[in-house]
Amino acid sequence: MWAASGVDDVQSRYGADVADSRINASAPLRILCQHDSGSCAACCGVDNFLDRSPTATHARLRRRSERVASAWPDADALRAVRDELLTAERSEVLFAAVKVCPFAGYVQEGRVGCLLHPSRHPTGDDLRDLSVYPKEVCAGHFCAPHDWLRPVEMDLAQSATGLAYGRVVTDAGLVKAVARALGDVLGRPLRSDDVLDCANALGELWRFLLNAWPWRDSDPARFGGFSFTGDDAVQRTLPTCLAGVCSDATAAERTILDALGTRALDESEAGAALDALRQSVAAVVAGR
Template sequence: MSVSFHLCQPGRGASCGACCGLYNFRDHSRAALTERLAEQTARMRDVPREREAWHAAARDALESRKEPPLFPSVRVCPLLGFIDAEQRRVGCLGHPKVTGGVDLRDCGVYRASICETFTCPSFGWLEDAQARLVEAACQDWYLYGLVITDVEFIRGCLRLIERELAGPARPERIMARPAALEAVRRLFALKETATGRSPHAPIFGRFTPDMEGEPVSRTLNYARLGVRAAPEDDVVLCLGYDPADASTLIAARERVRLHVRAVVRTLID
């Protein structure tokens, strides 16, 4: 099981900078990250495309950063920015395809050789058709990055669709129906739009930082909540819900269930 295409830059509107620390801040809202990326892009725009100048600019950016990363083990690269004028795609500003030839990736927090060969866990864990469904449904950098990096969320959503269909939910079938693809986009977009969560929930939904800032998987305490497990709970956790009572959990499950059923309706009509 592995993906046959480049998850970082699959084409069209989708792109991802998660491995460069894009979402690794307590405030990783779309507005906050758009502002951060725009600032980093503007900072590097007029720097001469020479290694010494780029090293200095990147170092200054790192030293001036006030907000610490949410997870210290995930580096935050100052070379990440918008690589198109319309601010629709994120990527490495030092990549030779962006600079016009010179490779300045060594000036960031990773060496170019690492950037060139690294593949994220999603590359090995997702099926090709699953990744292509995310790319087709999430045609913007913010939502695509949130979803493609959360394998359990993708799998959980598809399991719920299959459970409701009482049969396989083939990504190819979903992508062939515009209404189904739009319904899946709205389901995946719960990563950004779901209410009743911490504002820091979207990207690190299933995880929380431990005392040393390392990610620890969360679970639901069913005994404390006084409820039994439900099929929607994996997705509820991936969305970042941390229910303090049964009614909050039940409401979150219902929100997920409604979106799943909306997808299924487009597949059986």
């Protein structure tokens, strides 16, 4: 849960006696939470909302940032702002039992991160115990993609910019499938220099897939290839969106469509969705 810049607190707890499974035993070699053009705070709950559109997310993060700035760095005032924000956002939250921290906000223009991070405090105090997690969890949790993604796949994930990056980096299956689809067009495995060469086109690809995909399931409980039910957000694997359809989709294309939260498609919709995906992927490779 490295939702801010800097490396100090991970280093300080490195090697500590760890009992909480949310806290990693050691810091990953490459921390994925922030990169030059994108940022993530998914594990702080920024996606646990009925409306996850860029507009609604931006308004929420802006309100948090302004309210926290008005109280910063007074702990009692921050506690009051926390309670005010938790109350204000309660009806917008998708799953009540999945924690949402109101201290995830804009640490810079367009960059989401931890507004309580000690690197922001005038004397380095760690106020993250005011949040919905113990500060040890805030400082020491790193999600599974840190282990699951290979270096080239991390590079590919980091071709996503802004807030869309969080959605990409937290879905290792999607990143791996897009890497495979690009490799299929290239006729060889994707390399890091390809990612560098195609940076702008890849940014466009992610924007299209994540923000403008026409076949997205409108059910807010749908996250990628899964649906979550009940306040505990119990995960249910959905049948592929191509179930029952005669399709020549590759395994990677199938994974991408499902990871985008594509609804069940009929034959003609499936053809159109696959064409759109193939054209978008081919355009990236053509633009090298």
